Amino acid sequence: MEEDLKGKIIVDDTVYETYYTRKYINRKPINISDPNTIVAVIPGVIKGIFVKKGDRVTKGQPLLILEAMKMKNRIFAPRNGIIEEVIVNIDDRVAKDQPLIKITD
Amino acid sequence: MSLKQKISDFFNRKKEIVEKTEIEAQSKQSKYGKMTARQRIEALLDPGTFHEYDLFVEHTTDEFGMDKKFLPRDGVITGTGEIMGYPVCIYAQDFTVAGGSLGLAHARKITKIMDHAMNLGIPLIGINDSGGARIQEGVNSLAGYGEIFYRNTRASGVIPQISVILGPCAGGAVYSPALTDFVFVVDKVSKMFITGPEVIKTVLGEEISMEDLGGARVQAEISGNAHFFAESEFECFEQIKKLVTFISWNNRKKPEPMLPAQPLEGRTITEILPNDNTEPYDVRDIIKAIADKSDFFEVQEYWAKNIVIGFIRMNGETVGVVANQPLVLAGVLDVDSSDKGARFIRFCDAFNIPLLTLVDLPGYLPGVDQEYAGVIRHGAKILYAYSEATVLKMTVIMRKAYGGGYIAMCSRHLGADFVFAWPTAEIAVMGPEGAANIIFKKEIESAPNPEEMRKIKVQEYTDKFANPFKAAANGYIDGVIIPDETREQILHCLLIGKNKKVENPEKKHGIPPF
Numbered sequence: 001m002e003e004d005l006k007g008k009i010i011v012d013d014t015v016y017e018t019y020y021t022r023k024y025i026n027r028k029p030i031n032i033s034d035p036n037t038i039v040a041v042i043p044g045v046i047k048g049i050f051v052k053k054g055d056r057v058t059k060g061q062p063l064l065i066l067e068a069m070k071m072k073n074r075i076f077a078p079r080n081g082i083i084e085e086v087i088v089n090i091d092d093r094v095a096k097d098q099p100l101i102k103i104t105d
Numbered sequence: 106m107s108l109k110q111k112i113s114d115f116f117n118r119k120k121e122i123v124e125k126t127e128i129e130a131q132s133k134q135s136k137y138g139k140m141t142a143r144q145r146i147e148a149l150l151d152p153g154t155f156h157e158y159d160l161f162v163e164h165t166t167d168e169f170g171m172d173k174k175f176l177p178r179d180g181v182i183t184g185t186g187e188i189m190g191y192p193v194c195i196y197a198q199d200f201t202v203a204g205g206s207l208g209l210a211h212a213r214k215i216t217k218i219m220d221h222a223m224n225l226g227i228p229l230i231g232i233n234d235s236g237g238a239r240i241q242e243g244v245n246s247l248a249g250y251g252e253i254f255y256r257n258t259r260a261s262g263v264i265p266q267i268s269v270i271l272g273p274c275a276g277g278a279v280y281s282p283a284l285t286d287f288v289f290v291v292d293k294v295s296k297m298f299i300t301g302p303e304v305i306k307t308v309l310g311e312e313i314s315m316e317d318l319g320g321a322r323v324q325a326e327i328s329g330n331a332h333f334f335a336e337s338e339f340e341c342f343e344q345i346k347k348l349v350t351f352i353s354w355n356n357r358k359k360p361e362p363m364l365p366a367q368p369l370e371g372r373t374i375t376e377i378l379p380n381d382n383t384e385p386y387d388v389r390d391i392i393k394a395i396a397d398k399s400d401f402f403e404v405q406e407y408w409a410k411n412i413v414i415g416f417i418r419m420n421g422e423t424v425g426v427v428a429n430q431p432l433v434l435a436g437v438l439d440v441d442s443s444d445k446g447a448r449f450i451r452f453c454d455a456f457n458i459p460l461l462t463l464v465d466l467p468g469y470l471p472g473v474d475q476e477y478a479g480v481i482r483h484g485a486k487i488l489y490a491y492s493e494a495t496v497l498k499m500t501v502i503m504r505k506a507y508g509g510g511y512i513a514m515c516s517r518h519l520g521a522d523f524v525f526a527w528p529t530a531e532i533a534v535m536g537p538e539g540a541a542n543i544i545f546k547k548e549i550e551s552a553p554n555p556e557e558m559r560k561i562k563v564q565e566y567t568d569k570f571a572n573p574f575k576a577a578a579n580g581y582i583d584g585v586i587i588p589d590e591t592r593e594q595i596l597h598c599l600l601i602g603k604n605k606k607v608e609n610p611e612k613k614h615g616i617p618p619f
Contacts (some may be wrong), residue, residue: 010308032317042434043472069467070505070536071435072383096472 036084038075038101040094044068049090051101055083063101066094081105122160126177130201139272139294140338142182142197145232149342150186150195157184159217164210169241176202179210180235183218185227188349191361194222197232200272205235207278208242212249219256226355228265230345233282234272250277257284262455264355267345270295270321270331271338283330286452287348287404290321290331291341297324297331322407329408329441347402351416351423353456360423360458369399374588378529382504385431388413388463391503392426395419395461395592401426404449409441410434414449416458420596425453428463429514431504438510439470440483447486447617454494459599462491462515465504467536484513485618491519493615497602499595502526502573502582507535517581522605523598524582525591526573532582533575537567 007020033039048065051057057077064075084102088094106114123143130141140148146155164171164179180202185194196215198205215231222229238246260266261284268282269289273296282288282297290297298319305311305318317323325334333348335341353360377390393399396417403415411434417424427446429436438446453460469475469484491498491513499522500515511532515521526532534540542549545562552558569575576582586594609615 012304013307029311030313032313042470067383069435069437069470070383070538071385071431071467072381073385073432073435096474 035078036081036103037099038063038078038103040066040096040098040100042066042068042073043096044073044094046088046090046092046094046100047072049086049088051083051086053083053085057081057083057103064088066100075100077103079103119160122177126199126202130199133201137294139200139234141201142199142232142234145269145271145338145342146182146184146186146195146197148339149230149345150188150193151190154187155184155195156186157182159183159214162210162214164208164242166208166242166245168243171241174203176208178202179208179214180205181211181214183214185218185221188346191349191354192225192227193230193349194218194225194227195230195232198235198272200234200236203239205272206237206239207235207246207249208239209245209249211239212246212253215249216252216256219253219260222264223256223260226264226357228267228349228352228354229260229285230267230269231281231285232269232271233274233278234270235278236273237276237278247277250281253281254284257281261286262356262451265352265456267348269341269345270297270324271341272296275299275301275319279330287332288324288330289333289335289341289345290324291335291338292321294338295321295324295331325405326407329405329445331408332405334407348416351402351418353423353458356455356457358457360456362421362423363397363418365420366397366418368394368396368592371399374591378503378588382529382531385435387432388428388430388436388465388503391463392417392428395595397421405445409439409445411436411439412442412446414446417461419592419599422599423458424461424595424599425449425458426461426463427515429466429510431465434470436466436505437468437470438466438484438487438513439475440478440480443480443484443487443513447490450487450490450494454490454496457496459497459602460494460499460515461595462498462500462521464500464502464506464511464514466507466510466514467505468508468510482618484509487513488519489615489617491515491521493609493617494520495605495607495609497599497605498522499598499602500524501586501591501595502530502532503588504529504531505536506530506532508533520607522602525584525586525594526576526582527588527591528573528585529588530573530576530585531571532573533570537563537571540570541566 005019009016009018044066047067051063059079061077062074066073081103084104086101088100127143134141162179181198183196196218266285267287268285271294279297296315296319302313302315302318324331333344374394379386392401401415401417411430413428413430498515517524541563549555549559573585
């Protein structure tokens with residue numbers, strides 16, 4: 001066992017000396033997603049932008065076309081609001097979880 | 106005591122438990138906007154059909170001052186009744202009695218009603234509202250949980266098991282619902298987790314609210330533990346009633362048929378389907394265009410939305426539908442959607458419900474995170490589930506059916522009884538772009554204008570292979586049909602396939618990749 005994997009685990013108020021797994025050490029903290037930022041759910045290319053900064057949008061309104069996996073996926077407004085910022089441009093290649101648009105009230 | 110006195114003594118004893126505890130329970134539960142166990146059972150079952158058992162059961166613990174505590178019904182109501190005329194066994198934990206905590210007597214009441222459900226071959230419904238193990242009862246309480254889990258597993262695939270989470274359900278207690286077929290949650294009422302926010306904070310330093318950790322929305326959208334999400338307890342009960350009418354009572358029966366009905370007037374499939382094969386559409390519109398009354402009862406509507414599963418009726422008979430959803434993630438198969446699809450297929454197979462598969466997917470989702478998450482082993486679940494299923498299997502390839510996705514989505518090769526394709530179908534090893542880049546690599550690279558040559562070759566491949574006729578020429582599909590003829594064709598298959606009998610080789614059980 002490698003020394004750097006040594007650690008402690010507490011279960012029901014009792015401390016146990018143990019070894020961690022690499023996966024456990026490298027785990028990312030969970031971020032509860034920010035409801036005001038729309039992110040890419042899949043890597044792809046921006047093929048259309050229907051809104052600009054300051055536009056008022058209603059829930060379900062199409063905002064972008066994100067082409068991925070041979071499909072022109074439409075990204076819809078998750079709620080009513082105003083476009084605070086359009087972060088991407090046409091033909092931008094985006095990674096998974098990359099922010100695309102910011103919405104505000 | 107005279108006969109009259111004995112009867113009146115009985116009434117007094119009953120009143121003490123039924124009426125007195127109900128009044129207390131109502132004042133306690135209503136503070137949290139929750140119904141009492143008794144009210145829940147009455148709201149769910151047909152009026153006047155509930156028959157309660159084990160009213161006078163008491164705990165036998167005398168440690169930690171428990172001998173002085175009287176816990177009416179030991180905190181759980183059990184009995185039988187009817188939902189829309191269908192017989193069911195039911196139990197409901199009472200949070201107002203020692204926090205709905207599970208002691209041995211409490212557990213024995215539950216296991217008794219579970220045994221009833223198994224022996225009688227009728228669905229079991231469990232309403233969970235409990236703080237967890239009754240610590241004063243020590244290992245007896247754990248024994249109680251274990252005996253419930255054991256029965257959940259034994260009953261799996263024999264009778265439908267439904268769990269309703271209407272309060273906290275924490276620690277080991279969550280494993281009973283997890284072993285059952287359908288889990289119902291209600292917004293702001295249901296909470297499920299293995300370790301609560303307090304423990305997570307002290308151990309890991311991560312701060313999270315109970316709602317964000319294990320609330321109804323989390324279970325319905327993120328973890329996939331829940332199958333149905335409702336805004337209120339009443340809406341939840343309506344969902345349960347609807348589900349019960351769609352499924353069979355046990356694995357020896359078929360679901361009860363309803364009166365045949367036509368789909369509602371609306372857009373035809375050819376009107377729903379976009380002209381361009383890269384344009385998405387909502388596959389649920391297609392399902393509704395095929396279903397009786399256009400009624401589609403969707404399961405796990407908010408989780409892994411790239412696959413759509415649920416029940417419809419066709420000429421009154423229940424059919425389980427599995428469909429790729431081009432609207433979300435292009436309809437790809439990934440870790441979660443494979444898991445979701447596979448479990449539903451196995452439910453339908455266990456309870457004699459024919460399967461209709463609607464195919465439109467570019468394949469499995471590429472990505473490091475998917476590979477690390479084990480897309481190989483999760484993706485294999487859907488292959489396993491389809492191959493193992495012996496119910497009538499019907500497949501319609503609507504548009505894309507590429508590569509592993511084509512095989513996985515109930516192809517002929519996995520034992521589909523009927524496979525049809527629309528003229529818009531594209532059945533190939535991969536999409537035209539990818540395929541042309543590989544097959545014509547040399548021609549493209551050595552051409553004076555590679556980009557121009559690439560376009561020509563992509564078109565060449567598209568014309569040749571991006572259609573259903575190669576697969577039809579090999580007999581892998583039974584026919585090419587016009588989209589608007591789909592309902593009629595499937596109705597015919599259901600009629601012809603009514604007495605299908607195929608048996609898996611004799612074995613103790615398979616070893617699916619879960």
